[in-house]
Amino acid sequence: MKSLLLAALATAVISVPLAGRAQQAPPAPAPQMMLPYGPITLVQAKKVVAAAEAEAVKNRWPVVISVVDSGGHLVLLERLDDTQIGSVEVAQGKARSAAAFRRPTKSFQDSLAAGGEGLRVLKLPGAMPVEGGLPLVLDGKIIGAIGVSGVTSQQDGVVAAAGAASLK
Numbered sequence: 001m002k003s004l005l006l007a008a009l010a011t012a013v014i015s016v017p018l019a020g021r022a023q024q025a026p027p028a029p030a031p032q033m034m035l036p037y038g039p040i041t042l043v044q045a046k047k048v049v050a051a052a053e054a055e056a057v058k059n060r061w062p063v064v065i066s067v068v069d070s071g072g073h074l075v076l077l078e079r080l081d082d083t084q085i086g087s088v089e090v091a092q093g094k095a096r097s098a099a100a101f102r103r104p105t106k107s108f109q110d111s112l113a114a115g116g117e118g119l120r121v122l123k124l125p126g127a128m129p130v131e132g133g134l135p136l137v138l139d140g141k142i143i144g145a146i147g148v149s150g151v152t153s154q155q156d157g158v159v160a161a162a163g164a165a166s167l168k
Contacts (some may be wrong), residue, residue, distance in 0.1 A: 052163030094133030095147030132156030
């Protein structure tokens with residue numbers, strides 16, 4: 001009788017936390033993650049690169065600026081004089097990541113820095129956990145993304161933001 005009572009009590013203790021979890025709704029996705037994809041034109045890509053380049057030149061930051069379409073395919077790439085060669089691949093990776101996951105690459109950087117469950121970012125194929133990649137949004141659609149590399153990740157983010165802002 002005692003073992004039957006203990007088994008019933010153990011089942012009740014285990015079931016209560018599980019029942020509470022089942023009733024919780026998952027968090028809603030961020031609004032930007034719900035935006036549909038759309039096309040980018042070469043004219044738009046040139047406008048984004050020109051604005052990003054102006055910001056980089058103003059600050060004397062040698063960077064690579066990459067613009068991809070919504071599928072992550074390269075539309076335009078510019079490497080400013082004296083920019084390290086390694087930044088070519090990094091800028092493209094940041095742009096592809098921002099387009100594929102519909103979010104700034106800084107969100108992956110922040111998740112990784114938080115540790116714990118944020119370390120899952122390391123297993124996401126194509127996720128670039130370094131600031132400097134931003135989706136390009138126009139008329140409620142993600143038309144592509146910009147990726148910048150060459151200086152600190154925060155400075156790369158400033159240049160990318162200047163490029164993205166040119167579409168508004």
